Amino acid sequence: MWAMAIRTLRHRTAALSATFLALFLGTVIVMTCGGLLETGIRNNAPAQRLAGADLVVTGDRDLPRGDETAVLPERPALDGSLTAAVRNVPGVARAVPERVFEAAVLGAGDAPDAQAHGWSSAAVTPYELTGGRAPEGPRDVVLDEATARAYGVRPGDKVRVAAQGSAEAYRLTGVVRTAHAVDRGAVFFTDDRARALSPAVADIAVTAAPGTDHGELKDRLGEVVADRTAKAQTPAKVVSGDDRGAVEYPEVLTRKEDLIALAGAFGGMATLVAVFVVSGTVALSVERRRREFALLRTIGGTPRQLRRLLLAETLMVALVAGAAGWFAGPPAGERLFEEFTGSGMVSEAVAYEQGWIPAVAAGGALLLTSLLGGFLGGRRGVRVTAVEAMAESAVRTRWATPARIVAALLFLAGAVALAILTWVLFDGPIAASTAGPTVLCAAIALALLGPGLTKLCTVLISGPVKAVTGAGGELAVLTARARAVRMAGVVTPVMLAVAMATANLYLQTTQTDASREAYAVNLRADAVVDSASGTLAPALTADVRATEGVAAAGAYVTSTGWIDGMGDEDGVPLQGIDARGAARTTALDPVEGDVADLTGRTIALPAGAADGRGVGDTVEVRFGDGAAAELRIAALFEGRAGYDTVFVPADLLAAHTDGALPQQILVRAADGTSAAALTANLEKTLADHPGTTVVDRDELIEANIKDTKTQAWVNYLMVGMIVAYTAISVVNNLVLSVSGRRREFGLQRLAGATRRQVLRMLTIEALIVAGIGVALGTAAAATALVPFSHAAADSLLPTGPLSVYAAIVSGAVALALTATLVPGWAALRARPAEAALAEE
Incomplete structure (x- = not known):
C-alpha cells in the first residue's frame, strides 16, 4: 500500500502541494504556540543584577484567593529586623538589605530605564568601578556605563537625578560596569541616602560562605524567615536560580498567566482550524479523483483498501511537512516571542524556552490532523459502492450523514448556549471568555453544514x-x-x-x-501632572492648586486590590484620590455619602457591588502589597457593571505602592481657562520642579x-x-x-x-x-x-x-x-x- 501511495503521489503534484502547505503551516503555528506555552509555564527569568547573590530573601507575592492564587502587583514590605536574623544564620557570608526604587537621570535622552540602590548593592551583581570612586556623601552618585554614556558625563560632572518625588543635583563620583548584561540602568547613592529616600527593604541578597551547601543554607534561611515573618505578618520566602530574576522584574510573575492563556487558546484554535483546512483540502483532492476511485472500486477495490491508500498518502505528506515544520517552528516562535516582549505583553527578562515538548505536541497535532483530515475528507469517496462510484464519478451530490448532522447540531447548540451565557451572566471584559469560543463553535457548525x-x-x-x-x-x-x-x-x-x-x-x-x-466617564480632570521617576512630592499638590487658572487639584494613585465579593483572582482596580479635589476632578455620582469624606481609612464603593453594606459600615481591603486593612465606607456611587473601580484616599493607597508617594496630580481648569492657558500656567509652576511634566486627560486615559x-x-x-x-x-x-x-x-x-x-x-x-x-x-x-x-x-x-x-x-x-x-x-x-x- 505504501509503494502504491508513493506512485500515486508522483502524479498528484497539485494535491500534494496543497496538502503539504496546509500541514506545514499548521505544524509551524502549533509549534509556535507550544513554544510560547512552554515559555509561560517555565517562566524562567535568569538573574541579572542579582546574579552575584546565591540566595535572595524577598516578600512573597503569592496571595491565596480560594482555589486560585493571585500575584501581588506591588512589592511586599520585609520586616526591618529580618536582615540581622539572616546574617546570623550559619553559612551566610554576607547579607545586603536592598533599597530599590525608580530613578531618572534628567536630560539623559535615550538612556536606559534606571533603578536606584544603595552602594552596598553594587557588590551583589557585582558592579566594578571603571573610573572615579564610590559615593561618600549625600550628594554623591554613581552611574552605570550605559547611563553615563547616554548622558555624556564623566566622574566629577554634575547630574540631576529624579527619585522619590524630587529632582536634585548630585556629583558623579564614579562609573561602574558589570561583566554580564543588565537590561536596566543603575544609579547608586550612599546607603544612608538610599535609606532616606526609600526606607523599606525590598529584598536581602545573600552570599553563602565558601564550602556551604546552597540547598541546606536555603532550608535554614527558610526556617528563620518563616518564623520571623509569621510573627510580623509579612510573608517572605527564599529564592534561588532563575527565581531571582522575578525579584528584579516582578512583571515576570504578573504576566505569566496571560502568556499561558493566550498560547493555549490560540494553539487549540489553530489545531481545530488545521483539521478543517486539511480535511477540506483532502476532500477536494478526493473529489478530483472520484473517477479513479470509481475504477478501483469497479475492479474490486474495497473501501478499506481505498481508505488505507488515502491515509497512507496523507501520512507520507504529513511526514515531510512535519519535518519541515519542526525546523521552521522554533525560529517562528522565537520571532513571535520577541514581538510579545517588545509590546510589553511579556517581560523582556523572560527567556524563550522551546524543548522537546512542543515538538512532540506539534507531531501529535500533525498526526491527528492528517489522520482526521484524511478520514473526514475521504470518508464518502471510499465508501460508495462501485455502481454509485461510477454514477457519481463526475459530480458528487451526497454529503449529509447522520454523524455529520448530529455533530453540526451539537456545535450549533454549543454556540447558542455560549451566546446566551455571554448575554445573561457576564458584564464587562470577562464576557470575552465565552464570546471567543462562541464564534468557533458557530463556525464549525456552519462548516459541517457547508454543502447544504x-x-x-x-x-x-x-x-x-x-x-x-x-x-x-x-x-x-x-x-x-x-x-x-x-x-x-x-x-x-x-x-x-x-x-x-x-x-x-x-x-x-x-x-x-x-x-x-x-x-x-469618572474623570473630569483637564490636565495631569506627571513625573519622570513615577512619583511626586506630596507638597507639589499645594503649588499646583495655587496656580492661576486651576479650579481644583488632587493627588492621584493607581494600584490593584482585593475585596471579598468583588472581582476575581485578578482583583479590582484601586484609585487613590484627594478628597479636596475629588468633586471637581472626578465624576463620581454618590447615591449615598459624600466623596469629600474620603479621608483617613475610608473607601468609596460602587453601589452595585456593596453587597448590602452602606455608609459607615466597614470592609476589609487587601492592598497590592499584601497588607490588609479595615476601611469605613464613606460613599457609594453609581458604577458601570463589569468595570468596578474602588476609590480610597490617595495618601492611604500610596503607602501600599512601590513608590510610596503620589504618582500624578489631577488638575481641573477654572471656568474660562483654556487648555492651552492651563498648560502654560502649570509649566511655569513646574519650572521649579525638574522632571515633572504636564499632559492632557487623553494621555491619562490612554495610559490607563x-x-x-x-x-x-x-x-x-x-x-x-x-x-x-x-x-x-x-x-x-x-x-x-x-x-x-x-x-x-x-x-x-x-x-x-x-x-x-x-x-x-x-x-x-x-x-x-x-x-x-x-x-x-x-x-x-x-x-x-x-x-x-x-x-x-x-x-x-x-x-x-x-x-x-x-x-x-x-x-x-x-x-x-x-x-x-x-x-x-x-x-x-x-x-x-x-x-x-x-x-x-
Missing part, C-alpha cells in the same frame, strides 16, 4: 445573479448548484477566515472602547487602557496568523478546484464558448464563493459580537471602524478572484481538444 448551506444560498441568489450578469451568470449559478459539495470546500475556509477575523478584531475594538469609556491595548495588539497578531493560514487554504482549495476543471473548460470551448466567456463565468463563481463565505462568516461572528457588545458596551452592535469589516470583505473577494482566475487562465491556455481529454 452553500446550495441554499446559491438558490437564493440565483435570480439576482442571473438578472445582473446574464448568460454568464446563469451558467455560473448552474455550475455552483451542481457542484455544491465541491464549492462548499472553498466556501468553508472563506467563512472561517471572515468569521475569525471579524469576531476577534471587533471583540478587541469593542473591549478597548468600552474600557476607555468606563474610565473616562495600555494593558487592554497591548492585549488587543497581541490578539491581532495571533488571529492574523490563523487568518493568514486560513486565507492560504482558500487559495489552495480554489486553485485545486479550478485546476481540476480543465476537461469541463475544454468541452465548453468546443461547444463554442470563448476564453473570455469562460473567465467571466469563473469571475462570477468566485464572487458567489466570496459572497456566501462572507455572509456565513458574518453570521458566525454575529453569534459572538452581539451578546458581547451587549455585555461589554450596552449595545447590540460592536464598536470599531467600518473600514475593518470593509477590509475583511475586500480581502476575501480579492483572494477568491485571484485564486480562481489565475489557475483558470492557466487551464485555458491548453487547446480545447486536449483539455477535453484531460482528467477531471
Whole structure:
C-alpha cells in the first residue's frame, strides 16, 4: 500500500502541494504556540543584577484567593529586623538589605530605564568601578556605563537625578560596569541616602560562605524567615536560580498567566482550524479523483483498501511537512516571542524556552490532523459502492450523514448556549471568555453544514445573479448548484477566515472602547501632572492648586486590590484620590455619602457591588502589597457593571505602592481657562520642579487602557496568523478546484464558448464563493459580537471602524478572484481538444 501511495503521489503534484502547505503551516503555528506555552509555564527569568547573590530573601507575592492564587502587583514590605536574623544564620557570608526604587537621570535622552540602590548593592551583581570612586556623601552618585554614556558625563560632572518625588543635583563620583548584561540602568547613592529616600527593604541578597551547601543554607534561611515573618505578618520566602530574576522584574510573575492563556487558546484554535483546512483540502483532492476511485472500486477495490491508500498518502505528506515544520517552528516562535516582549505583553527578562515538548505536541497535532483530515475528507469517496462510484464519478451530490448532522447540531447548540451565557451572566471584559469560543463553535457548525448551506444560498441568489450578469451568470449559478459539495470546500475556509477575523478584531475594538469609556466617564480632570521617576512630592499638590487658572487639584494613585465579593483572582482596580479635589476632578455620582469624606481609612464603593453594606459600615481591603486593612465606607456611587473601580484616599493607597508617594496630580481648569492657558500656567509652576511634566486627560486615559491595548495588539497578531493560514487554504482549495476543471473548460470551448466567456463565468463563481463565505462568516461572528457588545458596551452592535469589516470583505473577494482566475487562465491556455481529454 505504501509503494502504491508513493506512485500515486508522483502524479498528484497539485494535491500534494496543497496538502503539504496546509500541514506545514499548521505544524509551524502549533509549534509556535507550544513554544510560547512552554515559555509561560517555565517562566524562567535568569538573574541579572542579582546574579552575584546565591540566595535572595524577598516578600512573597503569592496571595491565596480560594482555589486560585493571585500575584501581588506591588512589592511586599520585609520586616526591618529580618536582615540581622539572616546574617546570623550559619553559612551566610554576607547579607545586603536592598533599597530599590525608580530613578531618572534628567536630560539623559535615550538612556536606559534606571533603578536606584544603595552602594552596598553594587557588590551583589557585582558592579566594578571603571573610573572615579564610590559615593561618600549625600550628594554623591554613581552611574552605570550605559547611563553615563547616554548622558555624556564623566566622574566629577554634575547630574540631576529624579527619585522619590524630587529632582536634585548630585556629583558623579564614579562609573561602574558589570561583566554580564543588565537590561536596566543603575544609579547608586550612599546607603544612608538610599535609606532616606526609600526606607523599606525590598529584598536581602545573600552570599553563602565558601564550602556551604546552597540547598541546606536555603532550608535554614527558610526556617528563620518563616518564623520571623509569621510573627510580623509579612510573608517572605527564599529564592534561588532563575527565581531571582522575578525579584528584579516582578512583571515576570504578573504576566505569566496571560502568556499561558493566550498560547493555549490560540494553539487549540489553530489545531481545530488545521483539521478543517486539511480535511477540506483532502476532500477536494478526493473529489478530483472520484473517477479513479470509481475504477478501483469497479475492479474490486474495497473501501478499506481505498481508505488505507488515502491515509497512507496523507501520512507520507504529513511526514515531510512535519519535518519541515519542526525546523521552521522554533525560529517562528522565537520571532513571535520577541514581538510579545517588545509590546510589553511579556517581560523582556523572560527567556524563550522551546524543548522537546512542543515538538512532540506539534507531531501529535500533525498526526491527528492528517489522520482526521484524511478520514473526514475521504470518508464518502471510499465508501460508495462501485455502481454509485461510477454514477457519481463526475459530480458528487451526497454529503449529509447522520454523524455529520448530529455533530453540526451539537456545535450549533454549543454556540447558542455560549451566546446566551455571554448575554445573561457576564458584564464587562470577562464576557470575552465565552464570546471567543462562541464564534468557533458557530463556525464549525456552519462548516459541517457547508454543502447544504452553500446550495441554499446559491438558490437564493440565483435570480439576482442571473438578472445582473446574464448568460454568464446563469451558467455560473448552474455550475455552483451542481457542484455544491465541491464549492462548499472553498466556501468553508472563506467563512472561517471572515468569521475569525471579524469576531476577534471587533471583540478587541469593542473591549478597548468600552474600557476607555468606563474610565473616562469618572474623570473630569483637564490636565495631569506627571513625573519622570513615577512619583511626586506630596507638597507639589499645594503649588499646583495655587496656580492661576486651576479650579481644583488632587493627588492621584493607581494600584490593584482585593475585596471579598468583588472581582476575581485578578482583583479590582484601586484609585487613590484627594478628597479636596475629588468633586471637581472626578465624576463620581454618590447615591449615598459624600466623596469629600474620603479621608483617613475610608473607601468609596460602587453601589452595585456593596453587597448590602452602606455608609459607615466597614470592609476589609487587601492592598497590592499584601497588607490588609479595615476601611469605613464613606460613599457609594453609581458604577458601570463589569468595570468596578474602588476609590480610597490617595495618601492611604500610596503607602501600599512601590513608590510610596503620589504618582500624578489631577488638575481641573477654572471656568474660562483654556487648555492651552492651563498648560502654560502649570509649566511655569513646574519650572521649579525638574522632571515633572504636564499632559492632557487623553494621555491619562490612554495610559490607563495600555494593558487592554497591548492585549488587543497581541490578539491581532495571533488571529492574523490563523487568518493568514486560513486565507492560504482558500487559495489552495480554489486553485485545486479550478485546476481540476480543465476537461469541463475544454468541452465548453468546443461547444463554442470563448476564453473570455469562460473567465467571466469563473469571475462570477468566485464572487458567489466570496459572497456566501462572507455572509456565513458574518453570521458566525454575529453569534459572538452581539451578546458581547451587549455585555461589554450596552449595545447590540460592536464598536470599531467600518473600514475593518470593509477590509475583511475586500480581502476575501480579492483572494477568491485571484485564486480562481489565475489557475483558470492557466487551464485555458491548453487547446480545447486536449483539455477535453484531460482528467477531471
